[in-house]
Amino acid sequence: MTSLTSFFIPVADQVKQPQHLLLSRLFWLRWAMVAGELVVLAGAHAWLHIALPLTALLGLIGVQALINGATWLRLRWVRPAEQPELFLQLLLDVTVLTALLYFSGGSTNPFVSFYLPALAAGAATLAWPYALLLALCALGAYSGLVYFYQPLHIHDHGQAMAYHLAGMWINFSISALLITWFVSRIAAAVRLRDGQLAQARERQLQSHRIVALGTQAAGAAHALNTPLSTMAVIAGELRREMADNPSLAPYDEELRIVEEQIAVCKAALENMRLDADAQIRNEDSAAITPWLTTLLEGWRLRHPAVLLVAEVHQPGWMASQLQDLSQILLTLLDNAAHAVRGLGHQGEIRIRLTPAESSEATSARMGKKMAVIEVSDNGQGIAPELLQRLGHGPVASSSGGSGIGLMLAFASATHLGGKLKLRSATGQGTVAQLRFPLC
Structure with a gap:
């Protein structure tokens, strides 16, 4: 039971897992693209009155939503998202977008540049072989859409160019916002990780220094123990000599100070030993x-x-x-x-x-x-x-x-x-x- 439940984490903690940061960014980027596609589809159908195969287009957007639902479930899985998995996620986005463009004018569709956010995400998250392969797949899909697509049927041919230019402007705005958001979040995560690594290195260096000082302190304590014992014996002999020789009475105060300082040093060494014992026993x-x-x-x-x-x-x-x-x-x-x-x-x-x-x-x-x-x-x-x-x-x-x-x-x-x-x-x-x- 423990081994099974350890694969899953609470939903509230899913975006806190470092291994899922890239996947979670892709999750939210895909929702943004789905929202943009729905807005564009609604505007083209209701406002511009462009005849579109709504059933096929809505079905493909539904497939995108299902993919994102699967990604949401994947975020609950503790195992890190590897490069092949991220590549597959982005390749699915490119594939669905290609199908959407096929039913809506192919390369003549002003929203064909929706490939760019997926490619930007791939460049920011994938190793260069995977990023290059994703770019080649997108380039191949774009090239195929030049020859294979279902043309758009615009009733007002006089406004076709105006519609195309307006669509290009909307496409540029949405793509620019999505790319800026995604890359800035990735860059912020990288900066945060670099800062954490720098702090960890600093703490490790400081720990090495502390260990070195502790080793020196232990060696000094061991080296001081014998001289202090010798000084204590000599002070005791001087105290007995002073009791037998009244002429040494003026030095009684100085000898008392020496004895006190020896006692303080020996007490400090004893406290060091007791502290070490207490830490070992955790008491x-x-x-x-x-x-x-x-x-x-x-x-x-x-x-x-x-x-x-x-x-x-x-x-x-x-x-x-x-x-x-x-x-x-x-x-x-x-x-x-x-x-x-x-x-x-x-x-x-x-x-x-x-x-x-x-x-x-x-x-x-x-x-x-x-x-x-x-x-x-x-x-x-x-x-x-x-x-x-x-x-x-x-x-x-x-x-x-x-x-x-x-x-x-x-x-x-x-x-x-x-x-x-x-x-x-x-x-x-x-x-x-x-x-x-x-x-």
Whole structure:
């Protein structure tokens, strides 16, 4: 049962399937041609009073409608439309049009140029061998209509040339509109596909960079573990030596700072290991407010001199991939702390957790509810030329940073299904907005 139903998709989704875009364009082009043929037939019969074999002509237009009905059913089939199938569809259009022209004057019919929309569709959708074969078939049909056709019977022979010129004008207008519409839609689809491919290549290149940085980070963590252990042993021996030698008491504060920094480095390496374990077990989904409160408390211990104002109370909100969120927020908070470092007690950092705006929430992937974490500072801001480059690659700044942390933060936000934005004005501070999905 599953294998049978997998061949069909809902009607509402049929034109969304990439493999059916060309077929759907042909589907609507054929309906436009059917509508034009009916209008021309009605005008020739009712207004110009031209004697036409209405039964045969209407029957052929009905055949076109049946072909389009079959195409509509084909659009519900998931299997991609291949080149031979598209060629066959267009060849059927050429064949039916040839039969219509045979019963209505052949090559003398001013609407003989209705071959052009089908040929334009073939040139835009088919590989050149199929497009050339379709053009040869149309040329052969046109040539045959020069000799084999049923002539039109026009009662007012004095107006025959005027009718012919008017028909040529209508034919040119309809053909031009159909060709313009079809080719422009195909060109738009090609541009969209090229844009999507460019974005995919950019994401792949960024992923390669992130993997390379992750590999380097893992190697650095492994290389730092032994030196840190050695430094911890030496610091312990110095602490015992200081207890036995009172003359070393003035260095107690410096030794305490060294011990704290060693502890911070070892804690960071341990957190890296725990983060990797949590991602493997996929156990990083939790309520946002308690998790964010704990994260901020730990950050305050590292930056006790920085004033941090937090508004993160949103009970009931849940999020996953909290390890990635932690890395993004710690990067943003560290950058904000660096920005207000020279302001003393006037420096301030604010962090807020709010729901995303309705326009952002509705554009979220998979229909998930979105939230926003905003980190702002009242520092000196970021220069416009530097702001444009941050997050897209390593940069060298006057503060000594390299921009790698922000590059990783931008990539992690995209991986989460969210987005990171920076907004800054020189002398007015910086605002970072992280939009991410909730569970």
